[in-house]
Amino acid sequence: MREAPPLAGVIGYPIGHSKSPILHGHWLRRYGISGHYVPIEVAPADLAETLQTLPRLGFKGINVTLPHKENVLAMADKVSDRAALIGAANTITFTGHGKIQADNTDGVGFLANVKQGAPGWNARGAPAVVLGAGGAARAVISALLSDGAPEVILANRTRSRAEDLRQAFGAKVHVVDWGQVGAHLTEAGLLVNTTSLGMEGNGPLTLSLERLPTNCVVTDIVYAPLETPLLRDASARGCVSVDGLGMLLHQAAPGFHRWFGVAPEVDQDLRDAVLGG
Numbered sequence: 001m002r003e004a005p006p007l008a009g010v011i012g013y014p015i016g017h018s019k020s021p022i023l024h025g026h027w028l029r030r031y032g033i034s035g036h037y038v039p040i041e042v043a044p045a046d047l048a049e050t051l052q053t054l055p056r057l058g059f060k061g062i063n064v065t066l067p068h069k070e071n072v073l074a075m076a077d078k079v080s081d082r083a084a085l086i087g088a089a090n091t092i093t094f095t096g097h098g099k100i101q102a103d104n105t106d107g108v109g110f111l112a113n114v115k116q117g118a119p120g121w122n123a124r125g126a127p128a129v130v131l132g133a134g135g136a137a138r139a140v141i142s143a144l145l146s147d148g149a150p151e152v153i154l155a156n157r158t159r160s161r162a163e164d165l166r167q168a169f170g171a172k173v174h175v176v177d178w179g180q181v182g183a184h185l186t187e188a189g190l191l192v193n194t195t196s197l198g199m200e201g202n203g204p205l206t207l208s209l210e211r212l213p214t215n216c217v218v219t220d221i222v223y224a225p226l227e228t229p230l231l232r233d234a235s236a237r238g239c240v241s242v243d244g245l246g247m248l249l250h251q252a253a254p255g256f257h258r259w260f261g262v263a264p265e266v267d268q269d270l271r272d273a274v275l276g277g
């Protein structure tokens with residue numbers, strides 16, 4: 001008898017907007033793998049039962065999106081250090097006998113994207129300025145510090161949320177006022193927007209880049225539009241800018257590798273597939 005094809009998917013509530021099925025589907029075709037990756041809408045009340053059932057149905061693992069990213073941690077048998085530090089998981093692997101292994105690849109996806117888009121950049125070189133203090137900021141800060149960033153200058157509209165991150169990540173994180181962040185750009189080697197400002201339908205991020213060194217790399221986790229006003233201003237200033245789509249693509253790669261056995265490429269073909277889908 002032929003073995004059943006490997007299955008993976010993404011759970012969220014709602015799930016219709018997720019780009020993950022397109023990107024994993026592209027890789028499955030590209031590498032000639034006879035598996036399937038499906039979107040699954042899971043209401044919060046059904047989360048625990050779903051995590052028990054999926055491995056029995058042949059699922060090797062799943063991606064996890066809103067609103068489940070935090071809740072899955074308590075249901076996992078094993079939580080990676082980085083998922084524990086970030087306080088959320090986006091990648092679950094079912095190991096032998098349905099054991100649930102939770103990981104978070106958002107931070108490594110973020111770093112891989114910046115390194116691909118700005119090959120000369122490295123985290124050790126200079127402080128990073130991070131805007132925002134939500135879940136995405138947690139992933140970004142954890143990745144920057146584990147990659148050797150000497151300092152993270154953090155600003156958030158609600159200052160207390162930034163202070164919470166300083167508590168979680170320690171003394172290399174320096175909190176500054178949201179309204180003052182422009183004055184702290186002079187030493188920056190990387191500027192990251194993790195807020196939802198600049199996204200289609202939201203207001204733009206209004207930040208003067210006057211003090212930003214022209215060798216600073218600027219990146220945004222917003223990818224709709226691909227070129228946010230922040231990235232456009234940064235490019236006009238002569239800075240290398242890296243759009244946020246690559247973070248989405250790179251965070252998906254470790255899961256695909258674990259579940260389907262091939263380390264996939266993040267390249268222009270994949271970008272085109274996701275943008276066209």
Ligand code: ATR
Pocket residue numbers: 131132133134135136137156157158159161194195196197203
């Ligand atoms: P995520 O988990 O995706 O990062 P989130 O927790 O909703 O999402 O965080 C969104 C971020 O965008 C927060 O840093 C938020 O600032 P507050 O903590 O003050 O809410 C930021 N943000 C959203 N709208 C904003 C606005 N109009 N001006 C400034 N910051 C904004």
